[in-house]
Amino acid sequence: MKKEVHPLEQIFHPKSIAVFGASNKVTTMGTYQLLNIIGSGFKGRIYPIHPKLDEVQGLKAYKSVLDLPEVPDLALITIRSEAVIQVFEELGKKGCKRAIVISGGFKEIGEQGKKRERKLIEVAKKYGIRFVGPNCIGIINPWLPINTTMYPYELKPGYIGMASHSGTYVTQVLPWLKKLGIGYAKAVSLGNEASIDIVDAIQYYGEDEKVKAIALYVEGIRRPREFLEVAKKVSKKKPIVALYVGGTKAGARSGQSHTGAMSGPDEIYDGVFKQCGIIRAPDVASLYEWAFALATQPPLLGRRIAICTHSGGPATSLADACERIGFEVPEFSLALQKRIQEQIPETGSARNPVDITFSVDLEALYYRLPELILSSGEVDGVILHGIEGESYYYHFIDVAPKTFNFPLEEMKKYLEAVFKKLAELPHKFSKPIVASSFMGREDSAVAQVQDSGIPCYPTPDRAVLAMKALYLRGKFTS
Amino acid sequence: MKKEVHPLEQIFHPKSIAVFGASNKVTTMGTYQLLNIIGSGFKGRIYPIHPKLDEVQGLKAYKSVLDLPEVPDLALITIRSEAVIQVFEELGKKGCKRAIVISGGFKEIGEQGKKRERKLIEVAKKYGIRFVGPNCIGIINPWLPINTTMYPYELKPGYIGMASHSGTYVTQVLPWLKKLGIGYAKAVSLGNEASIDIVDAIQYYGEDEKVKAIALYVEGIRRPREFLEVAKKVSKKKPIVALYVGGTKAGARSGQSHTGAMSGPDEIYDGVFKQCGIIRAPDVASLYEWAFALATQPPLLGRRIAICTHSGGPATSLADACERIGFEVPEFSLALQKRIQEQIPETGSARNPVDITFSVDLEALYYRLPELILSSGEVDGVILHGIEGESYYYHFIDVAPKTFNFPLEEMKKYLEAVFKKLAELPHKFSKPIVASSFMGREDSAVAQVQDSGIPCYPTPDRAVLAMKALYLRGKFTS
Numbered sequence: 001m002k003k004e005v006h007p008l009e010q011i012f013h014p015k016s017i018a019v020f021g022a023s024n025k026v027t028t029m030g031t032y033q034l035l036n037i038i039g040s041g042f043k044g045r046i047y048p049i050h051p052k053l054d055e056v057q058g059l060k061a062y063k064s065v066l067d068l069p070e071v072p073d074l075a076l077i078t079i080r081s082e083a084v085i086q087v088f089e090e091l092g093k094k095g096c097k098r099a100i101v102i103s104g105g106f107k108e109i110g111e112q113g114k115k116r117e118r119k120l121i122e123v124a125k126k127y128g129i130r131f132v133g134p135n136c137i138g139i140i141n142p143w144l145p146i147n148t149t150m151y152p153y154e155l156k157p158g159y160i161g162m163a164s165h166s167g168t169y170v171t172q173v174l175p176w177l178k179k180l181g182i183g184y185a186k187a188v189s190l191g192n193e194a195s196i197d198i199v200d201a202i203q204y205y206g207e208d209e210k211v212k213a214i215a216l217y218v219e220g221i222r223r224p225r226e227f228l229e230v231a232k233k234v235s236k237k238k239p240i241v242a243l244y245v246g247g248t249k250a251g252a253r254s255g256q257s258h259t260g261a262m263s264g265p266d267e268i269y270d271g272v273f274k275q276c277g278i279i280r281a282p283d284v285a286s287l288y289e290w291a292f293a294l295a296t297q298p299p300l301l302g303r304r305i306a307i308c309t310h311s312g313g314p315a316t317s318l319a320d321a322c323e324r325i326g327f328e329v330p331e332f333s334l335a336l337q338k339r340i341q342e343q344i345p346e347t348g349s350a351r352n353p354v355d356i357t358f359s360v361d362l363e364a365l366y367y368r369l370p371e372l373i374l375s376s377g378e379v380d381g382v383i384l385h386g387i388e389g390e391s392y393y394y395h396f397i398d399v400a401p402k403t404f405n406f407p408l409e410e411m412k413k414y415l416e417a418v419f420k421k422l423a424e425l426p427h428k429f430s431k432p433i434v435a436s437s438f439m440g441r442e443d444s445a446v447a448q449v450q451d452s453g454i455p456c457y458p459t460p461d462r463a464v465l466a467m468k469a470l471y472l473r474g475k476f477t478s
Numbered sequence: 479m480k481k482e483v484h485p486l487e488q489i490f491h492p493k494s495i496a497v498f499g500a501s502n503k504v505t506t507m508g509t510y511q512l513l514n515i516i517g518s519g520f521k522g523r524i525y526p527i528h529p530k531l532d533e534v535q536g537l538k539a540y541k542s543v544l545d546l547p548e549v550p551d552l553a554l555i556t557i558r559s560e561a562v563i564q565v566f567e568e569l570g571k572k573g574c575k576r577a578i579v580i581s582g583g584f585k586e587i588g589e590q591g592k593k594r595e596r597k598l599i600e601v602a603k604k605y606g607i608r609f610v611g612p613n614c615i616g617i618i619n620p621w622l623p624i625n626t627t628m629y630p631y632e633l634k635p636g637y638i639g640m641a642s643h644s645g646t647y648v649t650q651v652l653p654w655l656k657k658l659g660i661g662y663a664k665a666v667s668l669g670n671e672a673s674i675d676i677v678d679a680i681q682y683y684g685e686d687e688k689v690k691a692i693a694l695y696v697e698g699i700r701r702p703r704e705f706l707e708v709a710k711k712v713s714k715k716k717p718i719v720a721l722y723v724g725g726t727k728a729g730a731r732s733g734q735s736h737t738g739a740m741s742g743p744d745e746i747y748d749g750v751f752k753q754c755g756i757i758r759a760p761d762v763a764s765l766y767e768w769a770f771a772l773a774t775q776p777p778l779l780g781r782r783i784a785i786c787t788h789s790g791g792p793a794t795s796l797a798d799a800c801e802r803i804g805f806e807v808p809e810f811s812l813a814l815q816k817r818i819q820e821q822i823p824e825t826g827s828a829r830n831p832v833d834i835t836f837s838v839d840l841e842a843l844y845y846r847l848p849e850l851i852l853s854s855g856e857v858d859g860v861i862l863h864g865i866e867g868e869s870y871y872y873h874f875i876d877v878a879p880k881t882f883n884f885p886l887e888e889m890k891k892y893l894e895a896v897f898k899k900l901a902e903l904p905h906k907f908s909k910p911i912v913a914s915s916f917m918g919r920e921d922s923a924v925a926q927v928q929d930s931g932i933p934c935y936p937t938p939d940r941a942v943l944a945m946k947a948l949y950l951r952g953k954f955t956s
Contacts (some may be wrong), residue, residue, distance in 0.1 A: 026881050029836070032874065037879035057878060104825055104835075152873040166791020171897065175869070176916040176936055250807035251798030254790070254831050283939035284795055312645020312732070315864035316697055317721065317762055320729030329728035347582055353732050357582075358507065383528055391653070395511065395630040402536060403504050438654040458654055461761035 005131035007196060008204040010098045012141045012186055014073035016045040016216070017148075018065050018096065020087060021078030021103075022056050029102065029338035030078035031057070032150035033138065037076075040147035047072060064090060073096045076138065076148050081105030084134065085119055092127025099124075100148055101133035108135050121194050129195075133237045134189025137167025140184055143210055149189070156451065158183020159212035159295035160288070163201035163256075165190055165219040171286070171441040179440050181450030182292045185210040200228045206234035213295035215287055216278075219255035220263040224272065239294035239473050241279045243287040244269045277476040279469055289455070289462055290469035296453040297432035299474035300467060302380035303327050306373045307353035309385040310365055310418075314436075314460050315353035318383055321464045329353065336376045343368055353380075366418045367425075374429040381470065383463050387437040387456050389415050389445025416448050423452035432470045436463040485608035485674060486682040488576045490619040492551035495626075496543050496574065498565060499581075507580065509535070510649045511616065515554075515738045518625035525550060542568055554616065554626050559583030562612065563597055570605025577602075579611035579625055585670045586613050593878065598671050607673075614669025615645030618662055621688055627667070634929065635663020637773035638766070639689030641679035643668055643697040643733075651766070657918050658935070659928030660770045663688040674734040677704045684712035690864050691773035693765055694720040694756075697733035698741040702750065709754035713834035717772035717951050719757045721765040725811030752865045756955040757947055767933070767940055768947035774931040775910035777952035778945060780858035783803050784851045785831035787863040788843055792914075792938050793831035796861055801941045803950055805949075806814035814854045821846055830857075844896045845903075852907040859948065861941050865915040865934050867893050867923030894926050901930035914941040 017037065021030025034057055037046055047068050048056035055061055062068055065075065065087070075091050077084055078323045081103045091099060106117040117134065124131060132139065138148035142157035151171035155178050164170050167189040177183070186208065188201055198216060206210040214234070221227045231240060245251045246263025255263050273280050279294070281287040293427045307318045319329045332340070332352045340350035343364045349355040356365050356371070370382050390408040397404045426433050435456040441447040449456045495515065499508025512535055515524060525546050533539055540546055543553065543565070553569050555562055559581045569577060584595040595612065602609060610617065615627035620635035629649035631654050642648050642660045645667040655661070664686065666679055676694060683689040692712070699705045709718060723729045724741025733741050751758050757772070759765040785796045785803045797807045810818070810830045818828035827833040832851070834843050845900035848860045868886040875882045904911050913934040918923040927934045935941045 024881065035874055035877045035891055168789040168791035173916050174791060245795045245798035248798045248801035250801045251794055254794040254797040282797060285937040311646040311650060313646035316729055316732040317723045319732040320723035320726045321761065322729045323726035396513055399513045438651050459763040461763055
């Protein structure tokens with residue numbers, strides 16, 4: 001028997017797409033979505049459907065899906081809610097079986113909307129249509145590439161499979177994710193989950209090789225039994241991290257207005273997550289930051305952390321933050337201290353935290369010391385603070401152009417090679433490395449580290465928290 | 479009797495400065511510092527002191543401070559530790575009474591260094607020299623302007639008085655602070671505190687009108703009695719927030735290598751901070767983020783928070799985060815809901831959180847709704863998520879240049895006026911507003927909000943945490 005193709009596999013990989021709701025005006029969401037499909041570099045065929053226009057954004061437009069020269073793999077629908085059911089009828093007649101319904105005005109608005117959503121489901125079932133939404137924002141698959149949302153995706157394809165009850169946490173969060181170098185493998189905004197829900201997404205991501213970790217933004221789970229069953233199975237293979245926001249009175253009330261979600265008490269969700277091996281994120285930032293660490297790093301299998309940096313403040317505050325969270329920052333053996341001392345200036349400290357202070361030997365901090373420390377077996381993971389490359393010098397080139405003749409381009413190339421070696425260490429030793437830097441991707445060293453697969457966070461605290469996520473994963477897997 | 483001028487007043491406002499340790503090489507820290515003094519726009523006279531060179535970075539150099547045509551207000555010393563005492567002797571003879579000693583190699587390195595530091599203090603006392611350091615990174619006063627550190631300060635002058643036992647938390651943190659629009663009123667890296675210590679800094683900032691809130695990075699307090707006395711007095715006038723990192727075993731050990739700090743158990747510091755009304759920051763990021771909120775916003779005098787946004791996910795997760803931290807997100811009275819509904823689309827929610835959903839009426843979210851809500855008296859503060867201006871559109875101008883003819887420059891001007899009005903509300907109603915946005919200062923709306931004095935953080939969680947700091951301040955002042 002042929003294995004059935006998962007409906008999300010088809011939705012994430014269309015060869016042709018019918019777009020309802022785009023026009024030549026820039027005040028409608030549908031137009032932004034069409035522009036994003038074009039702008040994302042989608043290689044398939046795009047068919048705008050418009051009752052009046054012959055051309056939309058430079059593409060030939062059709063009056064109805066029934067007029068198309070082929071059966072489209074996917075329909076993207078961003079029209080007023082009253083008209084969606086009629087469109088589904090036509091999709092059904094044409095034979096199009098996959099859709100994304102962006103339109104709101106369904107279950108989330110009360111009785112009338114609930115009725116409309118029931119009718120939509122009925123028509124979909126009649127024709128075998130499976131769909132994402134309604135009241136959602138679409139999907140992003142940077143590997144194809146396709147982006148049906150109204151937000152540009154300007155990052156490289158990444159490792160995270162995102163499934164979200166909020167469109168914002170798929171799209172509007174992108175400018176922030178870009179700064180952290182955190183990309184999606186795939187992302188879906190689930191909306192009201194009338195047909196495809198979070199359970200389907202977890203199941204699909206579980207089988208998807210591009211997805212290395214799964215991130216969930218959860219306002220409420222509609223199929224708890226199936227969720228438990230599927231998440232349990234998937235989390236054995238790959239890490240799942242979830243932010244659940246329906247456990248407070250205010251969160252539940254707000255979620256109800258948002259997607260008509262059925263929330264439940266925190267304790268119940270805690271229990272469900274624990275049973276499934278799902279790591280619960282304490283806040284929005286951690287959801288993505290943790291998923292990135294979990295997608296790129298091996299789990300942390302003990303509590304012993306080494307800290308490597310070039311300045312005393314971060315050394316001390318990282319040591320303090322580690323111990324406060326339940327980690328140990330063990331003083332190294334004298335033998336290891338001696339070997340470290342050979343690599344660092346006299347002013348430095350080799351005890352753990354390792355503070356190399358001022359040194360021009362960049363490879364020491366960014367590769368040789370982590371390698372030495374991990375190979376010693378005295379710790380279970382390394383936190384590295386102070387990734388920085390050329391950006392510091394730009395300012396001085398302006399101030400003293402005659403004095404500064406640093407070969408910055410060569411430095412970039414040199415560091416890129418160093419970070420490539422660094423990124424191999426976690427897998428070689430099965431021990432995680434996470435980093436932090438007050439620089440962002442405007443400094444090429446930070447971009448290189450992140451792109452090589454070592455998470456690099458904007459403050460030391462965030463690196464410690466990400467290490468905690470890896471520890472929780474380690475506790476589950478070992 | 480004439481009131482004595484605080485030594486830090488003179489150190490932050492020199493008219494002339496002698497610089498020891500700068501050369502024409504770019505491998506020495508002293509050179510970077512000299513370049514920063516020049517680059518910061520310092521208007522006074524700069525005298526490089528160099529044993530051999532006649533000119534340093536384009537400035538006439540002198541063999542000794544004794545050769546200078548005047549008594550310099552300040553000496554900046556970045557030479558090997560063995561030579562510092564001799565320089566102090568010459569400063570004394572010349573009559574220069576203020577110095578910053580960057581050089582390390584004193585108390586922090588053990589017995590030999592302790593001896594050297596005692597000698598330095600002895601010579602300083604002999605001549606009446608008061609100094610910052612040794613083993614520090616200098617001071618920044620963007621209002622003068624002067625920056626004696628080796629890091630560029632590229633922000634506008636701000637409101638925070640920073641005193642730190644770590645140079646990194648004065649300087650290397652700057653690229654990150656820049657992204658949050660958080661500027662210093664003044665900053666001092668205290669190093670080993672051989673002459674001027676954290677108590678002096680708090681005392682000075684307490685009297686300085688430019689400083690609206692004080693931020694402290696603390697590895698250990700050397701004069702607990704005086705600290706208590708001074709901080710108690712100052713925190714009645716302005717908020718103080720502190721990150722203390724010496725309370726764990728690992729933090730204490732690391733701090734000792736760093737500045738030879740005397741740390742103590744967490745509970746004792748908690749007690750001291752509480753007695754002084756100092757708010758304890760839980761992590762590095764909060765130290766600055768909280769100080770910015772405390773410097774710009776009135777305290778939060780109750781637990782009732784309103785949430786205003788344009789998307790359901792942030793509405794729900796903010797509501798959840800607020801309640802989780804101990805705030806209430808009360809459902810508004812029907813009367814207030816009705817007045818809100820008049821301002822937002824039908825698809826929106828007026829209950830609290832207010833979710834305006836998609837609306838082109840930017841003034842509603844960014845001014846009229848916060849005004850309406852604060853004037854109702856139904857809440858004690860407002861969190862506003864989703865500050866964004868023109869940056870969203872740039873991408874589409876590239877994709878569809880013909881379609882997009884938005885007057886983006888006019889939009890910027892329009893928003894600037896709106897945010898100016900928004901920034902007046904907290905003071906008008908004595909109730910704080912804090913914001914968040916996944917956009918950063920690359921979007922001019924975020925920059926405008928931050929520069930108008932409303933903190934705008936990169937994720938919603940950080941806004942909730944900043945509100946907590948304002949609540950703690952409120953509990954202390956009321």
